[in-house]
Amino acid sequence: MLRVAPLSFKTTSVSPLLSRTLSSTSRPKGLKAILEKRPDDVVITFAKRTAIGRAKKGQHKDTPVDELLHALFKAALAETKLDPTQIDDICVATCHPPSPLYVSRAAAIAAGIPYNVPISVVNRLCSSGLMAIRNIAHAIQAGEASLGLAAGVESMSLNPRPTPEVVQVIADHPDARDCMEPMGWTSEMVAQTYQISRKKQDEYAYISHTRASNALAKGTFADEIIPVEIRGNLVTTDDTIRPGVTLEGLASLKPAFPKWGESSTTAGNASGVGDGAGLCILTTRARAEAENMEIVGKYVTATVVGCEPRYMGISPIYAIPRVLEQAGLSKEDIDVYEINEAFASQFAHCVEQLDIPISKINPNGGAIAISHPLAMTGIRQVVTGLAELKRQNKQVLCTSMCVGSGMGAAGIFVNEATT
Numbered sequence: 001m002l003r004v005a006p007l008s009f010k011t012t013s014v015s016p017l018l019s020r021t022l023s024s025t026s027r028p029k030g031l032k033a034i035l036e037k038r039p040d041d042v043v044i045t046f047a048k049r050t051a052i053g054r055a056k057k058g059q060h061k062d063t064p065v066d067e068l069l070h071a072l073f074k075a076a077l078a079e080t081k082l083d084p085t086q087i088d089d090i091c092v093a094t095c096h097p098p099s100p101l102y103v104s105r106a107a108a109i110a111a112g113i114p115y116n117v118p119i120s121v122v123n124r125l126c127s128s129g130l131m132a133i134r135n136i137a138h139a140i141q142a143g144e145a146s147l148g149l150a151a152g153v154e155s156m157s158l159n160p161r162p163t164p165e166v167v168q169v170i171a172d173h174p175d176a177r178d179c180m181e182p183m184g185w186t187s188e189m190v191a192q193t194y195q196i197s198r199k200k201q202d203e204y205a206y207i208s209h210t211r212a213s214n215a216l217a218k219g220t221f222a223d224e225i226i227p228v229e230i231r232g233n234l235v236t237t238d239d240t241i242r243p244g245v246t247l248e249g250l251a252s253l254k255p256a257f258p259k260w261g262e263s264s265t266t267a268g269n270a271s272g273v274g275d276g277a278g279l280c281i282l283t284t285r286a287r288a289e290a291e292n293m294e295i296v297g298k299y300v301t302a303t304v305v306g307c308e309p310r311y312m313g314i315s316p317i318y319a320i321p322r323v324l325e326q327a328g329l330s331k332e333d334i335d336v337y338e339i340n341e342a343f344a345s346q347f348a349h350c351v352e353q354l355d356i357p358i359s360k361i362n363p364n365g366g367a368i369a370i371s372h373p374l375a376m377t378g379i380r381q382v383v384t385g386l387a388e389l390k391r392q393n394k395q396v397l398c399t400s401m402c403v404g405s406g407m408g409a410a411g412i413f414v415n416e417a418t419t
Helices: 016-022 031-035 065-080 100-110 125-141 174-179 183-193 198-218 247-251 285-290 309-314 316-327 344-354 374-392
Strands: 042-049 089-093 119-122 147-155 228-230 233-235 274-284 297-306 336-339 396-403 407-415
Touching: 031 407, 042 065, 042 125, 042 285, 042 374, 065 100, 065 147, 065 228, 065 274, 089 100, 089 125, 089 374, 100 119, 119 125, 125 147, 125 274, 125 297, 125 374, 125 396, 125 407, 147 374, 174 309, 183 309, 183 344, 198 247, 198 344, 274 285, 274 374, 297 316, 297 374, 309 316, 309 344, 309 396, 316 336, 316 344, 316 396, 316 407, 336 344, 336 374, 374 396, 374 407
Parallel strands: 089 119, 089 147, 336 396
Antiparallel strands: 042 274, 042 297, 147 274, 228 233, 297 407, 396 407
Protein backbone atom coordinates (compact mmCIF):
# COMPACT_ATOMS: atom_id res chain seq x y z
CA MET A 1 0.00 0.00 0.00
CA LEU A 2 1.33 3.41 -0.99
CA ARG A 3 2.06 5.64 2.01
CA VAL A 4 3.05 9.14 1.01
CA ALA A 5 2.74 12.12 3.33
CA PRO A 6 0.75 15.08 2.00
CA LEU A 7 2.90 17.71 0.31
CA SER A 8 2.87 21.01 2.14
CA PHE A 9 5.21 23.89 2.74
CA LYS A 10 3.61 24.30 6.18
CA THR A 11 4.27 21.75 8.89
CA THR A 12 1.01 20.40 10.26
CA SER A 13 2.57 18.21 12.92
CA VAL A 14 6.05 18.80 14.24
CA SER A 15 8.24 16.02 15.58
CA PRO A 16 9.98 16.48 18.96
CA LEU A 17 13.34 16.63 17.19
CA LEU A 18 12.14 19.31 14.80
CA SER A 19 10.53 21.18 17.67
CA ARG A 20 13.88 21.35 19.43
CA THR A 21 15.52 22.45 16.21
CA LEU A 22 13.00 25.17 15.53
CA SER A 23 13.07 26.40 19.11
CA SER A 24 16.77 27.19 18.92
CA THR A 25 17.34 30.87 19.57
CA SER A 26 20.86 30.82 18.15
CA ARG A 27 19.91 30.11 14.54
CA PRO A 28 19.11 33.19 12.43
CA LYS A 29 15.78 32.81 10.64
CA GLY A 30 14.43 34.71 7.67
CA LEU A 31 16.16 36.11 4.60
CA LYS A 32 17.37 39.30 6.25
CA ALA A 33 18.76 37.40 9.23
CA ILE A 34 20.67 34.77 7.27
CA LEU A 35 22.25 37.46 5.09
CA GLU A 36 23.62 39.32 8.11
CA LYS A 37 27.29 38.76 8.85
CA ARG A 38 28.16 37.64 12.37
CA PRO A 39 31.57 36.78 13.85
CA ASP A 40 30.42 33.25 14.76
CA ASP A 41 29.06 32.41 11.28
CA VAL A 42 30.40 29.20 9.77
CA VAL A 43 31.89 30.35 6.49
CA ILE A 44 33.40 28.54 3.52
CA THR A 45 36.80 29.84 2.45
CA PHE A 46 37.44 27.33 -0.33
CA ALA A 47 35.04 25.29 -2.45
CA LYS A 48 36.42 23.35 -5.39
CA ARG A 49 36.17 19.97 -7.03
CA THR A 50 38.20 17.82 -9.34
CA ALA A 51 37.09 17.24 -12.87
CA ILE A 52 34.84 14.19 -13.02
CA GLY A 53 35.71 11.07 -14.98
CA ARG A 54 33.30 8.66 -16.61
CA ALA A 55 33.28 5.39 -14.69
CA LYS A 56 35.04 2.44 -16.31
CA LYS A 57 35.97 4.52 -19.37
CA GLY A 58 37.11 7.97 -18.27
CA GLN A 59 40.16 9.78 -16.97
CA HIS A 60 39.88 8.43 -13.40
CA LYS A 61 38.90 4.85 -14.22
CA ASP A 62 42.09 3.44 -12.68
CA THR A 63 42.44 6.01 -9.88
CA PRO A 64 41.46 4.79 -6.39
CA VAL A 65 39.91 7.11 -3.82
CA ASP A 66 43.14 7.55 -1.84
CA GLU A 67 44.91 8.82 -4.95
CA LEU A 68 42.05 11.19 -5.79
CA LEU A 69 42.00 12.52 -2.22
CA HIS A 70 45.77 12.87 -2.08
CA ALA A 71 45.82 14.89 -5.29
CA LEU A 72 42.95 17.09 -4.14
CA PHE A 73 44.43 17.76 -0.69
CA LYS A 74 47.78 18.71 -2.22
CA ALA A 75 46.20 21.01 -4.81
CA ALA A 76 43.94 22.69 -2.25
CA LEU A 77 46.80 23.31 0.20
CA ALA A 78 48.94 24.74 -2.59
CA GLU A 79 46.19 27.05 -3.86
CA THR A 80 45.04 28.33 -0.48
CA LYS A 81 48.49 28.47 1.18
CA LEU A 82 46.74 27.06 4.25
CA ASP A 83 49.08 25.95 7.00
CA PRO A 84 48.00 22.31 7.47
CA THR A 85 48.98 22.41 11.13
CA GLN A 86 46.04 24.79 11.67
CA ILE A 87 43.45 22.19 10.60
CA ASP A 88 41.41 20.95 13.56
CA ASP A 89 39.45 18.16 11.88
CA ILE A 90 38.67 16.52 8.54
CA CYS A 91 35.52 14.69 7.51
CA VAL A 92 35.60 12.65 4.32
CA ALA A 93 32.42 11.46 2.65
CA THR A 94 32.71 8.21 0.74
CA CYS A 95 30.33 5.32 0.23
CA HIS A 96 31.78 2.12 -1.14
CA PRO A 97 35.58 1.76 -0.92
CA PRO A 98 36.91 -0.76 1.59
CA SER A 99 38.66 0.56 4.72
CA PRO A 100 37.67 4.16 3.92
CA LEU A 101 38.97 5.70 7.14
CA TYR A 102 42.40 4.14 6.78
CA VAL A 103 42.88 5.21 3.17
CA SER A 104 41.48 8.71 3.78
CA ARG A 105 43.80 9.34 6.72
CA ALA A 106 46.78 7.96 4.83
CA ALA A 107 45.98 10.22 1.86
CA ALA A 108 45.79 13.26 4.12
CA ILE A 109 49.11 12.52 5.83
CA ALA A 110 50.83 11.86 2.49
CA ALA A 111 49.52 15.21 1.22
CA GLY A 112 51.34 17.04 4.02
CA ILE A 113 48.62 17.21 6.67
CA PRO A 114 50.29 16.33 9.98
CA TYR A 115 49.39 13.16 11.82
CA ASN A 116 47.98 15.08 14.79
CA VAL A 117 45.06 16.29 12.60
CA PRO A 118 42.19 13.80 13.13
CA ILE A 119 39.89 12.51 10.42
CA SER A 120 36.54 10.77 10.15
CA VAL A 121 34.46 9.36 7.33
CA VAL A 122 30.72 9.58 6.77
CA ASN A 123 28.43 7.50 4.58
CA ARG A 124 24.86 8.59 4.03
CA LEU A 125 25.00 7.49 0.42
CA CYS A 126 24.06 10.25 -2.04
CA SER A 127 23.99 12.95 0.66
CA SER A 128 27.36 12.02 2.15
CA GLY A 129 29.16 15.10 0.83
CA LEU A 130 26.56 17.40 2.34
CA MET A 131 26.81 15.45 5.59
CA ALA A 132 30.59 16.00 5.67
CA ILE A 133 30.02 19.75 5.40
CA ARG A 134 27.31 19.55 8.06
CA ASN A 135 29.55 17.55 10.43
CA ILE A 136 32.39 20.06 10.22
CA ALA A 137 29.98 23.00 10.50
CA HIS A 138 28.40 21.49 13.60
CA ALA A 139 31.82 20.97 15.21
CA ILE A 140 32.66 24.62 14.58
CA GLN A 141 29.28 25.78 15.89
CA ALA A 142 29.80 23.69 19.04
CA GLY A 143 33.20 25.24 19.65
CA GLU A 144 34.92 21.89 19.21
CA ALA A 145 36.85 23.00 16.12
CA SER A 146 37.83 26.29 14.56
CA LEU A 147 38.84 25.21 11.07
CA GLY A 148 38.02 21.99 9.26
CA LEU A 149 37.97 20.28 5.88
CA ALA A 150 34.93 18.57 4.38
CA ALA A 151 35.67 16.32 1.43
CA GLY A 152 33.71 13.94 -0.75
CA VAL A 153 35.25 11.27 -2.95
CA GLU A 154 34.03 8.29 -4.95
CA SER A 155 35.47 5.84 -7.43
CA MET A 156 32.49 4.12 -8.97
CA SER A 157 34.90 2.51 -11.42
CA LEU A 158 36.79 0.63 -8.74
CA ASN A 159 34.16 0.50 -5.98
CA PRO A 160 30.72 -0.16 -7.45
CA ARG A 161 27.70 -0.59 -5.20
CA PRO A 162 28.01 -3.86 -3.27
CA THR A 163 24.96 -6.08 -3.01
CA PRO A 164 23.45 -5.61 0.46
CA GLU A 165 23.11 -8.77 2.53
CA VAL A 166 20.73 -9.19 5.47
CA VAL A 167 19.35 -12.06 7.48
CA GLN A 168 16.07 -13.66 6.44
CA VAL A 169 13.87 -12.04 9.09
CA ILE A 170 14.85 -8.61 7.73
CA ALA A 171 14.56 -9.67 4.10
CA ASP A 172 11.01 -10.85 4.80
CA HIS A 173 9.90 -7.37 5.93
CA PRO A 174 8.51 -5.56 2.85
CA ASP A 175 9.84 -2.07 3.59
CA ALA A 176 13.19 -3.43 4.76
CA ARG A 177 13.44 -5.49 1.57
CA ASP A 178 12.73 -2.38 -0.49
CA CYS A 179 15.69 -0.62 1.19
CA MET A 180 18.04 -3.01 -0.54
CA GLU A 181 16.57 -2.96 -4.04
CA PRO A 182 18.69 -1.48 -6.84
CA MET A 183 18.20 2.24 -7.39
CA GLY A 184 16.99 1.61 -10.93
CA TRP A 185 14.06 -0.30 -9.49
CA THR A 186 13.12 2.71 -7.35
CA SER A 187 13.20 4.88 -10.47
CA GLU A 188 10.74 2.58 -12.16
CA MET A 189 8.51 2.51 -9.08
CA VAL A 190 8.37 6.32 -9.05
CA ALA A 191 7.66 6.49 -12.79
CA GLN A 192 4.92 3.87 -12.55
CA THR A 193 3.23 5.16 -9.39
CA TYR A 194 3.33 8.85 -10.26
CA GLN A 195 2.81 8.33 -14.00
CA ILE A 196 5.99 10.00 -15.17
CA SER A 197 6.06 9.15 -18.86
CA ARG A 198 9.15 8.20 -20.81
CA LYS A 199 8.59 11.31 -22.93
CA LYS A 200 8.61 13.58 -19.89
CA GLN A 201 11.73 11.89 -18.51
CA ASP A 202 13.55 12.38 -21.79
CA GLU A 203 12.48 16.04 -21.90
CA TYR A 204 13.94 16.71 -18.45
CA ALA A 205 17.08 14.78 -19.36
CA TYR A 206 17.44 16.86 -22.53
CA ILE A 207 17.41 20.04 -20.45
CA SER A 208 20.24 18.69 -18.29
CA HIS A 209 22.35 17.52 -21.23
CA THR A 210 21.84 20.78 -23.11
CA ARG A 211 22.67 23.01 -20.16
CA ALA A 212 25.78 21.03 -19.23
CA SER A 213 27.00 20.96 -22.84
CA ASN A 214 26.56 24.72 -23.12
CA ALA A 215 28.36 25.27 -19.82
CA LEU A 216 31.23 23.03 -20.93
CA ALA A 217 31.54 24.90 -24.23
CA LYS A 218 31.64 28.25 -22.42
CA GLY A 219 34.23 27.07 -19.91
CA THR A 220 31.80 27.66 -17.05
CA PHE A 221 32.95 24.70 -15.00
CA ALA A 222 36.52 26.04 -14.89
CA ASP A 223 35.33 28.33 -12.08
CA GLU A 224 34.70 25.36 -9.81
CA ILE A 225 37.32 22.82 -10.91
CA ILE A 226 40.77 22.76 -9.33
CA PRO A 227 43.33 21.12 -11.63
CA VAL A 228 44.90 18.07 -10.00
CA GLU A 229 47.95 16.13 -11.04
CA ILE A 230 47.51 12.38 -11.16
CA ARG A 231 50.32 10.14 -12.39
CA GLY A 232 51.96 13.02 -14.21
CA ASN A 233 48.79 14.16 -15.96
CA LEU A 234 47.00 17.42 -15.13
CA VAL A 235 43.25 16.77 -15.05
CA THR A 236 41.19 19.90 -15.68
CA THR A 237 37.97 19.06 -17.55
CA ASP A 238 34.99 16.74 -17.04
CA ASP A 239 34.90 13.92 -19.55
CA THR A 240 31.36 12.86 -18.64
CA ILE A 241 29.37 15.47 -20.57
CA ARG A 242 28.13 14.42 -24.00
CA PRO A 243 27.61 17.32 -26.42
CA GLY A 244 25.05 16.95 -29.17
CA VAL A 245 22.42 14.98 -27.26
CA THR A 246 19.01 15.28 -28.96
CA LEU A 247 15.49 14.40 -27.94
CA GLU A 248 15.36 11.98 -30.85
CA GLY A 249 18.52 10.30 -29.66
CA LEU A 250 17.21 10.01 -26.12
CA ALA A 251 13.94 8.53 -27.38
CA SER A 252 15.84 5.85 -29.31
CA LEU A 253 17.66 4.44 -26.27
CA LYS A 254 16.69 1.04 -24.91
CA PRO A 255 15.37 0.65 -21.36
CA ALA A 256 18.09 0.13 -18.78
CA PHE A 257 15.85 -1.98 -16.53
CA PRO A 258 13.48 -3.97 -18.76
CA LYS A 259 12.36 -6.28 -15.92
CA TRP A 260 10.89 -3.53 -13.75
CA GLY A 261 7.86 -1.26 -13.92
CA GLU A 262 7.25 0.37 -17.27
CA SER A 263 10.93 0.22 -18.22
CA SER A 264 11.17 3.95 -18.91
CA THR A 265 14.60 4.58 -17.38
CA THR A 266 17.50 4.67 -19.85
CA ALA A 267 21.19 5.48 -19.89
CA GLY A 268 20.23 8.89 -21.24
CA ASN A 269 17.66 9.91 -18.61
CA ALA A 270 19.45 8.61 -15.51
CA SER A 271 22.48 9.98 -13.69
CA GLY A 272 25.81 8.97 -15.09
CA VAL A 273 28.25 6.85 -13.11
CA GLY A 274 31.45 8.72 -12.36
CA ASP A 275 34.63 9.24 -10.35
CA GLY A 276 35.82 12.40 -8.62
CA ALA A 277 36.35 14.39 -5.44
CA GLY A 278 35.47 17.77 -3.94
CA LEU A 279 36.54 19.84 -0.94
CA CYS A 280 35.26 22.69 1.20
CA ILE A 281 37.26 24.48 3.91
CA LEU A 282 35.15 25.85 6.76
CA THR A 283 35.94 28.16 9.67
CA THR A 284 34.37 31.02 11.61
CA ARG A 285 33.92 34.42 10.05
CA ALA A 286 35.96 35.96 12.86
CA ARG A 287 38.93 33.70 12.12
CA ALA A 288 38.63 34.07 8.34
CA GLU A 289 38.67 37.85 8.63
CA ALA A 290 41.49 37.88 11.17
CA GLU A 291 43.66 35.70 8.92
CA ASN A 292 42.64 37.38 5.62
CA MET A 293 41.04 34.25 4.18
CA GLU A 294 38.77 34.73 1.19
CA ILE A 295 35.15 34.02 2.15
CA VAL A 296 33.17 32.44 -0.68
CA GLY A 297 30.05 31.34 1.17
CA LYS A 298 28.30 30.67 4.43
CA TYR A 299 26.72 27.50 5.80
CA VAL A 300 23.24 28.21 7.18
CA THR A 301 21.53 24.89 7.95
CA ALA A 302 20.85 21.38 6.68
CA THR A 303 18.29 18.67 7.29
CA VAL A 304 17.69 14.98 6.64
CA VAL A 305 14.35 13.21 6.17
CA GLY A 306 13.11 9.68 5.57
CA CYS A 307 10.56 8.40 3.09
CA GLU A 308 9.18 5.10 1.85
CA PRO A 309 12.19 3.18 0.47
CA ARG A 310 10.65 2.17 -2.85
CA TYR A 311 9.97 5.85 -3.63
CA MET A 312 13.28 7.14 -2.30
CA GLY A 313 13.67 9.51 -5.26
CA ILE A 314 10.83 11.78 -4.20
CA SER A 315 12.43 12.71 -0.86
CA PRO A 316 13.49 16.26 -1.90
CA ILE A 317 9.75 17.02 -1.86
CA TYR A 318 9.97 16.68 1.93
CA ALA A 319 13.57 17.74 2.58
CA ILE A 320 13.35 21.10 0.81
CA PRO A 321 10.26 22.44 2.65
CA ARG A 322 11.76 21.33 5.95
CA VAL A 323 15.09 23.06 5.40
CA LEU A 324 13.31 26.20 4.20
CA GLU A 325 11.25 26.17 7.39
CA GLN A 326 14.37 25.73 9.51
CA ALA A 327 15.90 28.79 7.85
CA GLY A 328 12.67 30.80 7.89
CA LEU A 329 12.71 31.12 4.11
CA SER A 330 10.16 30.79 1.35
CA LYS A 331 10.95 28.91 -1.83
CA GLU A 332 10.92 32.26 -3.63
CA ASP A 333 13.83 33.46 -1.44
CA ILE A 334 16.13 30.90 -3.07
CA ASP A 335 18.10 32.17 -6.06
CA VAL A 336 19.58 28.85 -7.23
CA TYR A 337 18.57 25.27 -6.47
CA GLU A 338 20.95 22.37 -7.01
CA ILE A 339 18.76 19.25 -6.87
CA ASN A 340 20.42 15.96 -7.70
CA GLU A 341 19.17 14.26 -10.84
CA ALA A 342 19.46 10.65 -9.75
CA PHE A 343 16.86 9.73 -12.37
CA ALA A 344 14.69 11.88 -14.60
CA SER A 345 11.63 10.09 -13.19
CA GLN A 346 12.17 11.32 -9.64
CA PHE A 347 13.65 14.66 -10.71
CA ALA A 348 10.65 15.54 -12.87
CA HIS A 349 8.24 14.60 -10.10
CA CYS A 350 10.15 16.65 -7.52
CA VAL A 351 10.36 19.74 -9.73
CA GLU A 352 6.67 19.67 -10.49
CA GLN A 353 5.51 18.90 -6.97
CA LEU A 354 7.74 21.58 -5.47
CA ASP A 355 6.50 24.03 -8.13
CA ILE A 356 9.88 25.70 -8.57
CA PRO A 357 10.73 27.32 -11.93
CA ILE A 358 13.10 25.07 -13.84
CA SER A 359 15.14 28.16 -14.68
CA LYS A 360 16.28 28.24 -11.05
CA ILE A 361 17.20 24.55 -10.86
CA ASN A 362 20.55 23.15 -12.01
CA PRO A 363 21.23 26.05 -14.42
CA ASN A 364 24.35 24.30 -15.72
CA GLY A 365 22.84 20.84 -15.86
CA GLY A 366 22.88 18.14 -13.23
CA ALA A 367 23.88 14.56 -12.60
CA ILE A 368 22.10 13.21 -15.67
CA ALA A 369 24.70 15.03 -17.75
CA ILE A 370 27.61 15.58 -15.36
CA SER A 371 27.28 12.22 -13.53
CA HIS A 372 26.81 11.28 -9.88
CA PRO A 373 29.90 10.05 -8.02
CA LEU A 374 27.89 9.23 -4.91
CA ALA A 375 29.73 10.82 -2.00
CA MET A 376 31.15 13.63 -4.13
CA THR A 377 27.73 14.88 -5.22
CA GLY A 378 26.85 16.64 -1.96
CA ILE A 379 30.08 18.63 -2.17
CA ARG A 380 29.83 19.20 -5.93
CA GLN A 381 26.36 20.69 -5.71
CA VAL A 382 27.53 23.22 -3.11
CA VAL A 383 30.64 24.04 -5.17
CA THR A 384 28.57 24.36 -8.34
CA GLY A 385 25.81 26.36 -6.68
CA LEU A 386 28.14 28.87 -5.02
CA ALA A 387 30.03 29.38 -8.28
CA GLU A 388 26.78 30.03 -10.12
CA LEU A 389 25.55 32.48 -7.48
CA LYS A 390 28.82 34.39 -7.89
CA ARG A 391 28.30 34.57 -11.66
CA GLN A 392 24.72 35.77 -11.21
CA ASN A 393 25.66 38.10 -8.33
CA LYS A 394 22.88 36.51 -6.28
CA GLN A 395 22.72 35.24 -2.75
CA VAL A 396 20.98 32.05 -1.60
CA LEU A 397 21.50 28.40 -2.57
CA CYS A 398 19.34 25.43 -1.65
CA THR A 399 20.85 22.05 -2.39
CA SER A 400 19.01 18.75 -2.08
CA MET A 401 19.24 15.11 -3.03
CA CYS A 402 17.44 11.83 -2.60
CA VAL A 403 19.33 9.15 -0.69
CA GLY A 404 19.39 5.43 -1.32
CA SER A 405 17.30 3.26 1.03
CA GLY A 406 14.64 5.97 1.40
CA MET A 407 16.04 9.25 2.72
CA GLY A 408 16.57 12.78 1.52
CA ALA A 409 18.69 15.76 2.51
CA ALA A 410 18.82 19.49 1.87
CA GLY A 411 20.97 22.44 2.87
CA ILE A 412 20.98 26.24 2.69
CA PHE A 413 24.07 28.27 1.84
CA VAL A 414 24.74 31.95 1.18
CA ASN A 415 27.09 33.27 -1.48
CA GLU A 416 29.63 35.83 -0.28
CA ALA A 417 31.83 36.04 -3.36
CA THR A 418 31.39 38.90 -5.80
CA THR A 419 32.30 39.11 -9.45
